[in-house]
Amino acid sequence: MNSLKRNGYDFCKWYKEPSACHDCALIGNQDNGWGKGIYKVKDVPTIPVHPNCRCAVGAYWVDKKNNLYETPNYNEQSEESGRVKKVQENNTAKLNRLFNSLNIKTAKVDDIIELGNAFNKEYNIRDNLEDKSYISNALSKYRDVGEDILEKSWAKGSNRQIKNDLKQAFSHYPKEWSEYLDDEYMLAGKDKDRGFYMRWYATPNGNTKTPTWLVRGNRLREGVTMDQYNKFGEDLHNGKYNSVYSTGKRKTTVWHEIGHFVEEHNKDTLRISKEFVSRRTKGEREVRLNEIFPGFGYKDNDVTLKDDFISPYIGKQYSDASEVLSIGLESIFEPGEGQLKSISKEYNFVKITEDEEYFNLILGILLKG
Structure with a gap:
């Protein structure tokens, strides 16, 4: 004192x-x-x-x-x-x-960046990337951090490994983010090829269908009632199901996909992310990601506004989503070598701290998003 x-x-x-x-x-x-x-x-x-x-x-x-x-x-x-x-x-x-x-509902991009900059100066987050306990402890001085997802919020059919990976990530993120699931469900899915987030009960290919724990063929499974069947349909229709899939091999996946989950549930955070990309890329033309990263499996309609971001993928264009928060979160909590920025003779990896404005934006969102 x-x-x-x-x-x-x-x-x-x-x-x-x-x-x-x-x-x-x-x-x-x-x-x-x-x-x-x-x-x-x-x-x-x-x-x-x-x-x-x-x-x-x-x-x-x-x-x-x-x-x-x-x-x-x-x-x-x-x-x-x-x-x-x-x-x-x-x-x-x-x-x-x-x-x-600062109120997230009225905040502008510069407000969030200024907040993140002050937070970094106070706690030197830039020199503590990947130190999850240090970062979450610093965050906890300003908002509650970490809470176990209620067991009732895990959808039936969840994969144990992916579920545990998600629980670990949520334990270091703001408590408010896990509370989005208090009246919803999360399916933790495993797929051998890719990771993704969807706001429905998703199959590995991203579609949705009635799960096998409810039906077998065109009949209800033994012990399943029509009330249970109808409730699943109502909850699905009302947007109460979320799905995060991961291969279970890449550490970054769950940290990344929770960013999409947050932007889906907090539209002011999504607004700030989109305003950030719009400001940074004003006057730019869209570029196909398969031209920047040939052979990576991108489709012709996967386009981005590349700016000088640490990864061109940050500017990927969606109607109601972004990659801003997702890539930022993984870059702070699971940075590894950094983000792949370009390919020439060699792969060029860049850490988030090399883009101070973007780094501070993500810190500001962690505090207020």
């Missing part, structure tokens, strides 16, 4: 770890009039609460309040120390102000 006082903060927030114990959860959920987990610096409980406690406390800006901690008889030791102190205050205060004031 001394560092918060030294840097002039009167308010702070208690960030409970994803698997917080009962005592820590109570502290993190207590509302003292400024929101859950927000305390006066002088009143916040001391951490750690218990051995191995991973909860954290961070500076917080409360609108329309005096946010400065008044230190009696405080004297600056020098003009230089005062300048450094002011810069430190501004970096942290800016991040808190941006986070607390």
Whole structure:
């Protein structure tokens, strides 16, 4: 707490770890009039609460309040120390102000990028790519992170390996993303050839049909009632089924496909992604992906606006989807060698940190999307 006082903060927030114990959860959920987990610096409980406690406390800006901690008889030791102190205050205060004031429904691309930039400066995410625990812990200081998908939300017929892969990815993503499934279902499917996301109960080829756990041929399976059969049809019609398929071999797939799942459920996030591509590629003509990457299996109607993205695939054109968030997420959590940007004599792989604007956009979406 001394560092918060030294840097002039009167308010702070208690960030409970994803698997917080009962005592820590109570502290993190207590509302003292400024929101859950927000305390006066002088009143916040001391951490750690218990051995191995991973909860954290961070500076917080409360609108329309005096946010400065008044230190009696405080004297600056020098003009230089005062300048450094002011810069430190501004970096942290800016991040808190941006986070607390930004509304995803009205946010513009530049707002999200500015937020992501402040977040990266505060937590140095660029030097911690692939460190999932570090990244999710930093995120957890601003929003709840990680939650097991309810067992009832896993569709019958899910593959155990892909299900576990999805659970691991969701455990590091914002809790709100997994909560989209509280009243829906997720089919975790395995296919030997490809990965994809669909908002229906999908077969490996991407189509939908009545699953074999309901029918056998043209008859209901033994023990299945017409009510169960009709409910499946109603849920399918109402968009309550989601499917993520993966080969189970590429680490990036589930991290990527959850990005499509999020943009499908949060249209403001999709709007921001599309506005980002539109701004970056203004005046460009569409290019076929099979001309950029011959022999990769792209069809003639797979077109993109390539810009100078770390992967031309980021600008792939869809009517109601994008590759912006999906490629960004895998590039942060499972970066590997990077994204394939071009092919000449050799494959040219590029990390997301080489496109600072795009990198900050994805960080901003992780905080607010």
